[in-house]
Amino acid sequence: MAKSRNTEQKIFDAATELFLEKGVDRTSVREIASRAGINLALMNYYFRSKENLFDAIFTALMKKNSEELIRILNSDLELNEKIRQYVHVYIDMLSENPLLVSFVMSILHRSRERITEMKAINSLYATDQFTRQIIEEGKKGNIRRTDPTHFFVDMLSLIAFPFAIKMLVMDKNNITEKEFQGFILERKERVPEILIDNLRPRR
Amino acid sequence: MAKSRNTEQKIFDAATELFLEKGVDRTSVREIASRAGINLALMNYYFRSKENLFDAIFTALMKKNSEELIRILNSDLELNEKIRQYVHVYIDMLSENPLLVSFVMSILHRSRERITEMKAINSLYATDQFTRQIIEEGKKGNIRRTDPTHFFVDMLSLIAFPFAIKMLVMDKNNITEKEFQGFILERKERVPEILIDNLRPRR
DNA sequence: TTTTGTTTTAAACAGCGTTTAAATTCATTA
DNA sequence: TAATGAATTTAAACGCTGTTTAAAACAAAA
Structure with a gap:
């Protein structure tokens, strides 16, 4: 019994x-069992199926990585500062987990039809708080009136997409993993600049 | 013999x-044969393996969809107009092929290690012509001096990423397929605006 | 000691990608 | 017309996959 929690965790981690x-589809359950150093049948003992195991992992990954981001979106920070913090924390998080973007992308495609029931995925998106903040700042004239959906999609795109095309960027610019990390670091300043610039009132 | 080209095409299309x-990994060769209305063994007759068939399809898709984009990048158009045209054509192309982004993303992840040899993938990226144009316009002071790599990554991100998170956007904003198409249409004006705005000289 | 939860062993199922051998259809060409 | 050779089918086999099952072995708690 003592080992139970431990074993479950080993399967989960592997x-x-x-x-x-x-990727999920190119990973066999026998390979998971082997890397976890446990027996194949134990996979079925703890998680009923591979798909079940996947759901558990996906939910945990989303929860773990989105809590801080949601806290920032829902905070009372002034808009520009909120954007800066959000981008910083998000890019830092993806830098430590560079495979996360591709993973989530593949899930969004793989499980297109059951996305509505996958509650964990909601944590990737804007909160009502943040949406309201954008609209109200627009009304006050502090920023240009902006469609919050477009703005949030812009922000997500500029943050996440570069990680999805990492190998392409490295290959075409002939740079190393380290240099790519430097490139990403630069984006922590660049991306908020682009976003905030675009919000500035015109005329 | 008459049917040969036809059959090969049917396999290819299916x-x-x-x-x-x-996705490639969730598609079985038996399913392909069934949809193409041909025999399983014919798959091996025309394409030696599933991976081979995939390579052929990937190369063809990239070629078909990137030729016009490259032509625009290498044209003599004035920079802002070139950006506008590129974004327009790119978004139109993805609108007609909304699954293309997820497909390419999955390939970039699936075949991380052999990207260098996958020549077709190069067509996704900036050309030397375009890179030079950005640098020179910066020197002339027509635009702000800008890192072309960042600029191109920004542009690709704003164009392509929304298609990758389509289901998420639809689900969270509670909109239909048609309405999402409208959302994408708006981006044809919005994205060039963001990009060109960011290039404008400061002070 | 009995019970309970954990772990293993072993085997089976249908489906997968792949490959093979042989038989067959069929249009063209000799 | 008959022979040639490419196109297509049938049928089967290989080892691998995800999944499930049954039975046994083990350890610790009751």
């Missing part, structure tokens, strides 16, 4: 690694 | 549909 590295 | 819809 599967998480493999799912992120190779 | 596989393309399925790869885009379900």
Whole structure:
């Protein structure tokens, strides 16, 4: 019994690694069991199926990585500062988990039809608080009136997409992993600048 | 013999549909054969393996969809107009092929290690012509001096990423497929505006 | 000691990608 | 017309996959 929690965790960790590295569909349950150093049948004992294990992992990953982001979106920070913090924290988080974007993208495609029921995925998106803030700042004239949906999609795109095309960027610019990290670091300043610039009132 | 080209094409078309819809790994060769209305063994007769068939399809998709984009990048158009045209054509192309982004993303992840040899993928990226144009316009003071790599990554992100998170956007904003198409249409004006705005000289 | 939860062993199922061998259809060409 | 050779089918096999099952072994708690 003492080992139970431990074993479950070992399966969970091994599967998480493999799912992120190779993708869910290219990872076999026998490979997970082997990396976790446990028996194949134990996978079925703890998680009923591979798909079940995947759901558990996906939910945990989303929860773990989105809590701080949501806290920032819902905070009382002034808009520009909120954007800066959000981008910083998001990019830092993805830098530590560079495979996360591809993983989530593949899930969004793989599970297109059951996205509505996958509650964990909601944490990727804007909160009502933040949406309201954008609209109200627009009304006050502090920023240009902006469609919050477009603005949030812009922000997500500029933050996340570069990680999805990492290998393309490295290959075409002939740079190393380290240099790509530097490139991403630069984006922590650049992206908020683009976003805030675009919000500035015209005329 | 008369049917040969036809049959090869039927396999190719069926596989393309399925790869885009379900992803390569979730599509079985038996399913392809069934949809193409041909025999399983014929798959091996025309394409030696599933991976081979995939390579052929991927190369063809990239070529078909990138030729016009590259032509625009290499044209003599004035920079702002070039950006506008590029974004327009790109978004139109993805609108007609909304699954293409997810497909390419999955390939970038799936085949991380052999990206360098996948020449077709190069067509997704900036050309030297365009890179030079950005640098020179910066020197002339027509635009703000800008890192072309960042600029191109920004542009690709704002164009492509929304398609990758389509289901998320639809779900969270509670909109239909048609309304999402409208949302994308708005981006044809919005994205060039953001990009060109950011290039404007400061002070 | 009995009970309970954990772990293993072993095997089976249908489906997968792949490959093979042989038989067959069929249009063209000799 | 008959022979040639490419196109297509049928049928089967290989090892691998996800999944499930049954039975046994083990450890610790009751």
